[in-house]
Amino acid sequence: QFQATGVQTCFHGRHIEPQIYAGLDGTNWRLKDYEARDGYKALRKMLSEGLTQDQVIATVKESALRGRGGAGFPTGLKWSFMPRQFPGQKYLVCNSDEGEPGTCKDRDILAYNPHIVIEGMIIAAYAMGITVGYNYIHGEIFQVYDRFEEALEEARAAGYLGNNILGSSFSFQLHGFHGFGAYICGEETALLESLEGKKGQPRFKPPFPASFGVYGKPTTINNTETFAAVPWIIRNGGQAYLERGKPNNGGTKIFSVSGDVELPGNYEVPMGTPFSKLLELCGGVRGGRKLKAVIPGGSSAPVLPADIMMNCTMDYDSIAKAGSMLGSGAVIVMDETRDMVESLLRLSYFYMHESCGQCTPCREGTGWLWRVVDRIHNGHGKPADIDLLNSVADNIQGRTICALGDAAAMPVRAMIKHFRHEFEARITRPQPMPDPREPVPAG
Numbered sequence: 444q445f446q447a448t449g450v451q452t453c454f455h456g457r458h459i460e461p462q463i464y465a466g467l468d469g470t471n472w473r474l475k476d477y478e479a480r481d482g483y484k485a486l487r488k489m490l491s492e493g494l495t496q497d498q499v500i501a502t503v504k505e506s507a508l509r510g511r512g513g514a515g516f517p518t519g520l521k522w523s524f525m526p527r528q529f530p531g532q533k534y535l536v537c538n539s540d541e542g543e544p545g546t547c548k549d550r551d552i553l554a555y556n557p558h559i560v561i562e563g564m565i566i567a568a569y570a571m572g573i574t575v576g577y578n579y580i581h582g583e584i585f586q587v588y589d590r591f592e593e594a595l596e597e598a599r600a601a602g603y604l605g606n607n608i609l610g611s612s613f614s615f616q617l618h619g620f621h622g623f624g625a626y627i628c629g630e631e632t633a634l635l636e637s638l639e640g641k642k643g644q645p646r647f648k649p650p651f652p653a654s655f656g657v658y659g660k661p662t663t664i665n666n667t668e669t670f671a672a673v674p675w676i677i678r679n680g681g682q683a684y685l686e687r688g689k690p691n692n693g694g695t696k697i698f699s700v701s702g703d704v705e706l707p708g709n710y711e712v713p714m715g716t717p718f719s720k721l722l723e724l725c726g727g728v729r730g731g732r733k734l735k736a737v738i739p740g741g742s743s744a745p746v747l748p749a750d751i752m753m754n755c756t757m758d759y760d761s762i763a764k765a766g767s768m769l770g771s772g773a774v775i776v777m778d779e780t781r782d783m784v785e786s787l788l789r790l791s792y793f794y795m796h797e798s799c800g801q802c803t804p805c806r807e808g809t810g811w812l813w814r815v816v817d818r819i820h821n822g823h824g825k826p827a828d829i830d831l832l833n834s835v836a837d838n839i840q841g842r843t844i845c846a847l848g849d850a851a852a853m854p855v856r857a858m859i860k861h862f863r864h865e866f867e868a869r870i871t872r873p874q875p876m877p878d879p880r881e882p883v884p885a886g
């Protein structure tokens with residue numbers, strides 16, 4: 444199934460100092476294999492040394508682990524928001540509703556190393572005094588959901604999950620939840636609604652899930668890759684994790700590299716790795732062509748031209764400074780033959796299709812953006828259309844309940860900022876752009 448998607452999976456082995464993918468060969472996902480890779484040692488250490496909740500959270504803060512789902516929010520800080528003395532039920536949720544175009548890392552973690560997520564969630568639950576957790580898995584991936592359920596069974600049978608974990612006084616019940624396949628359900632509050640059995644539509648924030656989450660109870664939600672980073676941090680210490688990356692951007696990060704590269708796939712590399720090095724790991728631009736642009740953090744992130752990208756390192760701060768976002772780490776590489784009007788057309792269609800329809804600027808605006816890009820693409824654009832696109836994007840961004848509106852608007856503005864001449868050419872000379880792959884006729 445994975446090979447059929449054309450995306451290479453983690454066991455192609457091209458990583459630098461991997462932590463989550465270390466030792467994986469594509470078949471060794473079972474409990475005994477995970478234990479042979481030091482699996483559940485962090486949990487044993489935490490319980491046998493009697494680490495306090497404060498100590499665990501302090502270690503995660505020291506590691507500078509930032510949320511791997513898209514926002515890069517500091518994980519230790521998020522964990523410290525969970526009220527300690529809350530009298531009712533508190534929940535832990537793993538967001539495995541990976542749906543961002545270009546992103547395919549979480550399904551690979553769950554397919555090839557499910558126990559690392561389970562162990563990370565148990566440690567998180569201990570640190571925040573939580574007794575019930577859910578892993579919300581994207582509805583369109585069936586094998587991964589089944590495998591996670593199998594891994595849960597193994598963990599329960601071995602005493603890592605359930606009542607009195609490893610003979611301690613700590614109990615944690617963890618359940619898999621198969622989602623419904625809508626992109627919006629990856630937005631954390633839409634995910635909560637969906638988990639409660641309702642239509643997946645985002646809630647207003649604040650209140651944040653930390654105070655009003657599943658069934659209105661305090662809830663901590665982290666991404667799959669975030670939880671997967673936790674066991675290594677507890678085993679090796681926060682400082683060691685921080686040093687694997689760079690200040691404020693601890694550890695390694697998995698990048699899903701797709702598009703015009705020789706070897707598309709998931710690559711785990713230290714935060715702060717130069718983009719040029721990542722491109723090299725992927726075998727370079729396909730066919731020896733020139734790099735034109737890169738979307739560095741999933742389809743929601745603004746596109747960056749090649750010259751800017753080649754001077755970036757792959758971490759939250761460097762990419763933000765360059766005017767985009769590291770997001771979920773989906774790196775979409777575009778070579779010199781890519782038509783930016785066509786690329787934007789596809790992106791705009793996606794956001795129109797996935798808008799949940801709750802907020803008027805997003806519901807109406809995403810369709811409006813797509814229709815304008817579509818007419819430019821078809822050769823029926825008007826000179827005023829480029830400014831119209833910017834104006835519609837302005838009227839979406841910052842005016843919706845969730846980030847989907849922003850995610851639809853930002854790529855439009857970035858495409859026009861960096862590649863305006865391609866849009867103008869389509870309007871003034873509405874013939875198809877020449878394809879550099881075609882041989883130039885003699886004479």
Ligand code: L3W
Nearest residue numbers: 512513514516540541542543629651653743770771846850
């Ligand atoms: C308590 C506060 N909690 C913030 C929590 C908040 C959330 C996290 C980050 O969007 C981005 C978006 C997409 N008290 C808090 C607080 N929190 N302040 O911290 O919050 P926020 O609002 O910065 O981000 P978000 O709404 O979670 C996420 C981008 O990610 N993205 C999306 C990728 C989607 C996937 C997918 O496949 N499902 O990966 C990609 O770039 O555009 O900017 O937990 O509760 N004062």
